Amino acid sequence: MFYREVGQFKTSYAADQALFPILQDKIGILLILTIAFIVVPLVATGFVIDSIITPVLVLSLAAIGLNLLIGYTGLLSLGTGGFMGVGAYACYKLATFFSGVDIIILVICSGFFAAAVGTLFGLPSLRIKGFYLAVATLAAQFFLSWCFIRIPWLYNYNVSASIEVPTRTLFGIPVTGPTATPVTRYLIVLTIVTVMTWIASNLIRGRVGRTWMAVRDMDIAAELIGIRLLPTKLLAFAVSSFYCGVAGAMMAFFWLGNAESESFSINQSFLVLFMVIIGGLGSLLGSFLGAALIWGLPIVMRNAPVVLGIPVTAATMEHITSMTLGVLIIFFLIAEPNGLARLWQIGKQKLRVWPFPY
Amino acid sequence: MRAPTDPDVAAGEVLLSLENVSLSFGGVKAISDVSFDIRKSEIRAIIGPNGAGKTSMLNVINGFYHPQRGRITFKGETRAEMRPYRAAHGGIARTFQNVALFRGMTALDNIMAGRTLKMQRGFLWQMLRYGPAMAEEVEHRHRVEEIIDFLKIQEIRRVPVGRLPYGLQKRVELGRALAMEPELLLLDEPMAGMNLEEKEDMSRFILDVNDHYGTTIALIEHDMGVVMDLSDRVVVLDHGIKIADGTPDEVKSDQAVIDAYLGVAH
Amino acid sequence: MDLAYKIFLDPFVQMGTAPDLLMQTLWEGLVAGVLYSLIALGFVLIFKASGVFNFAQGIMVVFAALTLVGLYEHGVPAFLALAITVGVMFGLAFAVERLVLRPLVNQPEIILFMATFGLTYFLIGFGELVFGGEPKVMISDQLLLPSGAYRVNMFGGFVQMQKIDVAAAIIASLMVAALAVFFQKTRIGRALRAVADSHRAALSVGISLEYIWVIVWFAAGIVALATGIMWGARSNVSFALEIIALKALPVLILGGFTSIPGAIIGGIIIGVGEKLGEFYWGPLLGSGIETWLAYVIAMVFLLFRPQGLFGERIIERI
Numbered sequence: 001m002f003y004r005e006v007g008q009f010k011t012s013y014a015a016d017q018a019l020f021p022i023l024q025d026k027i028g029i030l031l032i033l034t035i036a037f038i039v040v041p042l043v044a045t046g047f048v049i050d051s052i053i054t055p056v057l058v059l060s061l062a063a064i065g066l067n068l069l070i071g072y073t074g075l076l077s078l079g080t081g082g083f084m085g086v087g088a089y090a091c092y093k094l095a096t097f098f099s100g101v102d103i104i105i106l107v108i109c110s111g112f113f114a115a116a117v118g119t120l121f122g123l124p125s126l127r128i129k130g131f132y133l134a135v136a137t138l139a140a141q142f143f144l145s146w147c148f149i150r151i152p153w154l155y156n157y158n159v160s161a162s163i164e165v166p167t168r169t170l171f172g173i174p175v176t177g178p179t180a181t182p183v184t185r186y187l188i189v190l191t192i193v194t195v196m197t198w199i200a201s202n203l204i205r206g207r208v209g210r211t212w213m214a215v216r217d218m219d220i221a222a223e224l225i226g227i228r229l230l231p232t233k234l235l236a237f238a239v240s241s242f243y244c245g246v247a248g249a250m251m252a253f254f255w256l257g258n259a260e261s262e263s264f265s266i267n268q269s270f271l272v273l274f275m276v277i278i279g280g281l282g283s284l285l286g287s288f289l290g291a292a293l294i295w296g297l298p299i300v301m302r303n304a305p306v307v308l309g310i311p312v313t314a315a316t317m318e319h320i321t322s323m324t325l326g327v328l329i330i331f332f333l334i335a336e337p338n339g340l341a342r343l344w345q346i347g348k349q350k351l352r353v354w355p356f357p358y
Numbered sequence: 359m360r361a362p363t364d365p366d367v368a369a370g371e372v373l374l375s376l377e378n379v380s381l382s383f384g385g386v387k388a389i390s391d392v393s394f395d396i397r398k399s400e401i402r403a404i405i406g407p408n409g410a411g412k413t414s415m416l417n418v419i420n421g422f423y424h425p426q427r428g429r430i431t432f433k434g435e436t437r438a439e440m441r442p443y444r445a446a447h448g449g450i451a452r453t454f455q456n457v458a459l460f461r462g463m464t465a466l467d468n469i470m471a472g473r474t475l476k477m478q479r480g481f482l483w484q485m486l487r488y489g490p491a492m493a494e495e496v497e498h499r500h501r502v503e504e505i506i507d508f509l510k511i512q513e514i515r516r517v518p519v520g521r522l523p524y525g526l527q528k529r530v531e532l533g534r535a536l537a538m539e540p541e542l543l544l545l546d547e548p549m550a551g552m553n554l555e556e557k558e559d560m561s562r563f564i565l566d567v568n569d570h571y572g573t574t575i576a577l578i579e580h581d582m583g584v585v586m587d588l589s590d591r592v593v594v595l596d597h598g599i600k601i602a603d604g605t606p607d608e609v610k611s612d613q614a615v616i617d618a619y620l621g622v623a624h
Numbered sequence: 625m626d627l628a629y630k631i632f633l634d635p636f637v638q639m640g641t642a643p644d645l646l647m648q649t650l651w652e653g654l655v656a657g658v659l660y661s662l663i664a665l666g667f668v669l670i671f672k673a674s675g676v677f678n679f680a681q682g683i684m685v686v687f688a689a690l691t692l693v694g695l696y697e698h699g700v701p702a703f704l705a706l707a708i709t710v711g712v713m714f715g716l717a718f719a720v721e722r723l724v725l726r727p728l729v730n731q732p733e734i735i736l737f738m739a740t741f742g743l744t745y746f747l748i749g750f751g752e753l754v755f756g757g758e759p760k761v762m763i764s765d766q767l768l769l770p771s772g773a774y775r776v777n778m779f780g781g782f783v784q785m786q787k788i789d790v791a792a793a794i795i796a797s798l799m800v801a802a803l804a805v806f807f808q809k810t811r812i813g814r815a816l817r818a819v820a821d822s823h824r825a826a827l828s829v830g831i832s833l834e835y836i837w838v839i840v841w842f843a844a845g846i847v848a849l850a851t852g853i854m855w856g857a858r859s860n861v862s863f864a865l866e867i868i869a870l871k872a873l874p875v876l877i878l879g880g881f882t883s884i885p886g887a888i889i890g891g892i893i894i895g896v897g898e899k900l901g902e903f904y905w906g907p908l909l910g911s912g913i914e915t916w917l918a919y920v921i922a923m924v925f926l927l928f929r930p931q932g933l934f935g936e937r938i939i940e941r942i
Contacts, residue, residue, distance in 0.1 A: 013499040014492055076734075128926050131677065131737075131881075135873050136926065139919035150910045202487035206495060207477045210463070214471050217460035224420065224458075225538065226446030226475035235481070266870070270741070277738050282462065319753040326746025333739050334727040 019201055036190055046182040050255075052299060054186050056291050057193045058250050063275040063287035064200055065243030070273075071282035072204060073236040074216030075125055079118075079137035080244050080272045082144030085264030087114040087245025088252035089154045092163045095253075096156060103168040103176060104188065107249045114245020115238040117144070122237030126230045141266055148261035155260075162260035165253050176253045185254040192250065196243060201284055203239070212236055213282075244272075274325070278332050280339025289340040297325065372431075373398040373542060373574050374419065379428030381414055381598075388414040389425070390598045396542070401568055402576045403585045403606075406595035407618055412578045413455060415595065416544050419576075420452055421445045433541075446475060451540035455547045455578075457527045461520040465530045468519055469505060472537025473498040505533045509563060525556045532563065543567065545577040549584055557581065561588055586610065594618070635904035644781030649903045650896060655789040657895020658796050662851040664875040664887040665800065666844040672807070672882045673816035673840040674725070675733055675823070679740040682870065683747045684845060688713055689762065689852030689861040690755045696763050705763075713845030714838075721837045729833065730823055762856030769857055792854040796888075799850060803843070804884050816840060820882065874922030894918050 010016040020026045044053065062084055069075050090110035098106065121140035125133055148154060155163045167177030174180045175188055203209055211232050214222035219229055252259040271294060279290020301321045305312040312320075336342050375395035381388045389411045396402045404412050417423040419430065421440030429436050432448055451472075459468050477498060483491040506512055509529050514522060519530055528548060535543055548564070549557045561584060567573050579585050585592060585606065592609045594602040596618040602609045609615055639646045663681060670678040678684075691712050695705035724739050770787035807813040819826040819836050827833060852861065875894050879886025898921075902914045 013496045013503075017492075017495065017499070124923060124927060128923075132877060132926055135877055135919065136923045138870070138873065139916060139923045142916035142919055146912055146915055150912065199485045202491075203484055206484045206487060206491055207474060207479070208481065208484045210467060210471045211474055213463055213467075214460050214474075217462045218458055220422070221454070221458040221460065222471075223442040224446060224452055225472055225534070226443060228443055274741070277741075316753065319749040322749030323746050323753070324749075326742040326744065326749065329742030329745065330724055330739050333731075333735050333742065334724075337731065337735050 017205065019198075019205070033194070036194075037187070041183045041187065049182040049186045052296060054182070054189055054255050056288075056295050057186075057189050058247050058255050059272065059275060059295055060288045060291040061193050061196060061250070062244050062247035062272045063279065063291050064197060064284060065240045065247065066272050067276050067279075067281065067284070067287050068200065068204075068212070068243065069236055069240035070276060071280075071286075072209060072216060073212040073233065075122075075233060075236060076130065076134040077137040077237075077240070078134050078266070078269050078273065079121060079140040079144070081264040081266060081268030082141040083114045083118050083241040083244040084248030084251065084268065085144055085148055085259075085261070086117045086241075087111060087248035088259050088264065089148065089163065090114065090245070091249035091253060092156075092165070093154065095166055095168065099166075103170065103253065104192070107192070107246055107253065110249045111242040111246040114248065115242040118237045118241020118244070119234050122234050122241075125233045125237070138266075141269055145261055145265055148264060160260075162258055163252060164258050165256075168253075176257075178257065180254075189250055189254050192246065196246065197284060200243070204284070208235070274329060278329065278339055280341030283339065283341035285344060286339050286341030289344065293328075293340065294325070297321070297328070371398050372396070373433065374576075375431045376415075376418070377429045377431070379415075379418060379425045379430070381411075381418060381423055381425045388423075388598055389418070389595075391428075392595065392598070392600045393428075394593045394600060394603055396574060396576055397591075398541075398574050399568065399572045400574060400590040401564070401588055402574075403589035403592045404576060404578045404595065405580070405582075405585055405592060406601075409597070410595040411598040412595055413546055414598075416452065416546055416576070416578065419445070419542075419544060420450060446538065449539070449541035450544065451535035451538040451542070452544040453528070453531045453535050453546055453548060455550060457524070457531050459519045459527055459531055459534070461518070463519065464516050465511060465519055465522065465526075465533075466502065466506070466515040468530055469502045469533045469537050470498065472534040473502060475538060502533075502537055505536050508536075508566070509533050524551050525553075528552070528560070529563075532560075536567065540573060542574045542576065545575065545579075547578050547580065549579060549581055557584065564588060631905070631908065638904060642781070644778060644783055647778060647783045649899050651783060651785055651789075653896035653899030654892060655786075655792065655895070656899060657892035658789075658793050659851065659855055659891075660871055660875050660895050661888045661891025662796050662799075662847060662854065663872040664879065664891050665803070665884065666847040666851070667872055667876055668879075668882060668884055668887045669803070669840055669844045669847065672820045672884075674736075674837055675820055676725070676736040676740065677733070677881070678841075678844065679737065680743040680747060681844065681848060681872070683744045683751070684713075684716070684848040685852045685855065686861065687716075687747050687751050687852075688845065688849035689856045690751055690760065692849070692853065693760045693763055693856070693861055694755045697760075702763055709849060710846065713849055714842050717838050717841035717845055720841055721834055725837050726834060759862035760856075762853060762861055769853075786858070788854070788857050792857075795850060795854070799847065800884060800888055807884065812836070812839065871918055874918040877922040877926055894921065897921055 010021065015021065020029055040049070040053065062080060065083075066077065066080050069077050087107075087110045090113035091106055094101075094106040094109055095103065117140075121137060124136040128136055149161055152158075152161075155161055158164065165176050167174050167179055169175060170188075173184055175184050204212075211222070211227050214225065214227055215229060215232050215236075222232075223229060248264065251263070256263065275290035275294045276287060277290070278293060279288070280286025298321045301324065302314070302317050304310075305317060332339065372395045375393075377393045379392050380390055392411075392415070404415060406412055414423060418425050419440065421442040421444065424439040429438060430440055431437075432440070432445075432450070460471060463471070477494055479491045479494045483489060506515065509532065511526065511529055511533065514526060514530075519527055522530065528551075532545075532548065535545075545564070548560055552560065564575060564577070565588065568575055577589070589606055591604065592602070592606050593600060594609055594612070594615050596614075601614045601618060602612045604612075663685060666681045666684070667678060670676055670681070688709060692705055692709045695708055696702060700708065720743065724743060725736070728736055728739055770791055772787050774785045774787060774790070776783045776785065807816065815826070815831045815836055816839075818829070818831055819833060823833060826836075855861075871894070872891075875887060875890040877890070878893055879888070879890025898914050898918050901917045906913055
């Protein structure tokens, strides 16, 4: 009843192709943005922001990056962690060399470094397809992980082989480093993620997105229409790695405050992959939902025994979380291979005809 | 959709010609020394029993298969082989026997995808979308809507093509090919799997495309009635060899053709 | 110039001047290669018969080894523990077929692949829960596996070959031979190959997918158990083995995903190549290059031959 789109006619193609063509959607997104930008900083505690909200935002961006590659272009990549790392270390070195430059600009620049590396490791995608390509990205992942340890210049020869994020300010307020408040860091991450998500949705709805999806669905037919495969695939790698790189830089600078090779290992790649799978391939919303679930679930499970008063050790909870994650993945694949995003769509469908059943 | 204007090739002149083309896969000879031409604005049928090499012929024209011998001349330029990208750029569009649509996209998106070659706005504008990219998108949407009207598929615009019945899928695929504003349209068994009504519709579309836009059409077809009615000239292949070439009437009464279809040993 | 000398000349000089070291390195590489092959073999079995790339193969190796050792630690005699572990692997195969494969039949392969991810996480958690996370010692003595080493004098020096490694090579060869015969000669083997090609077609000619899958996952489980025992005997049984299983991927790329001889040859090539690279070129680049060297070798190989050494060339029909 509330979600009917009856009566909402479009009088131009531009309106028809808008991001949120239905009025209810427009209101919904405005509501979400208001809550995100205004309500959360006022209401949520620093702890919740730091341990749940900011991480989910950062990981969502990485998930969007991976989704562009796997969900929209059909190129399986297991190098997400490595590309995130490139962004983080690049940002660190840039911050070391250009200490006067605005940190946000540096974060964006580090995305370009990640894009360059991503494009390089995407070159095999012309000859190698599908599964085998995943192995090439694994080569990238392991090689980059090795680099993050074995090239001391990357972490300024720090003895602990990790990077400590320096304090940087924006308009006089510290935004990185130990003195930056959770809210400040959260707002910056939120802004960057919002803008980049908007850009991603623009790309997807236009020519670029169509060429990617064409390559994903049937690359032979795509060639026929005049789409050149290699530039299209390389563009996908570049954009995807850019997003992952920015996410990695934000992870180091605005979330953790420090980072080391382990933060960008193969496990990180798998984590983001699961977010994309469970959230829904080929869906921007899914990237957010998947990140929220994969990150949120272990936290909920870790704290549940305490809240419920059940005496279980932390280690045991870790194991059970791992098992639950595995079961959840299998369950989702059986019940709804298109992920949480599809469930959301089904929910909206039901809302359209509510209170009637169909 | 505008009629393709090409000062190089006038109606009636040779648009595409294949000379002594031979194609084999490993030991299997798919095409042996076949030569024929396609004239501008005509409807050329390629017929023959199963396995005659008809689809391989189209794949050679498109640039998917590269012949071991022979030459292809298109719009005056002669090459040993075609490349898919060059074929698309030159104005060759194609449909497939087993519909080659992008199953993850809607009908509208599929046809819009056909406009890709004509879209110029660069990546940076695409990132922004508002402004030149949107204007270009709307302009091409107009063209695509003309095609949608022409093919009468308005209701299924937003339906993911995987869900469409076969006949409609073939129509969407035709739409995508038309969106490229091709000079030469290659149709691989456009009527396959259709009932009488659908065949009449498709024949009407093919004739209209040829009439109004002057598009040259080469089609592979098994239905003899359709072939005789629609085509200006016919070339007959059997076991990779050309056995007849002429008007439908000439070919119909050619003994070699009759033998091939009736399966006389030779 | 100096760098070129270091890359292209020096290592070979080293090889020539100390041939016994070369032999030792080659032997170490061969041994590692045999173990990679065993893991790859498990992948090939499942992929050949069900088209599924079983990412959980690595964790199955760990899980099998843990079960064996865990049972022994609880007082079960060695060979009985072995028999029970075999039963457990059968149970695992049965459960996987019932709960994971059957609901997902006919889904695209990528979905099944991701399901094995889920299986991996589940087994990691379950294994840690039941057996604890600390590394364990493999019960090689109790299983009557040889210990100690052979010392062969050659080239003026000597080569040391661990007896357990020799045993591993022999057992692996026997297993491979048995599997090859099984696939080629028996009725079930033929059915397995049919299922690998197309689930639907196999169903339509009356092959029972469930039965086939249980058999093949069980076989892979046995291979995993053997691998776990061999590997655990050389270094302890821990969850680190799980990542080493990823090493099987370059092996599969070289040897093809569906070829048993390919898995063996690919494994040996990767094992030897990796050890040689690590020993002779490693000092140049720094330690730890074995983490990525195999993948880079495989990737370079793929560029020239996208279907691997033995894999089938996929010709797309339009």
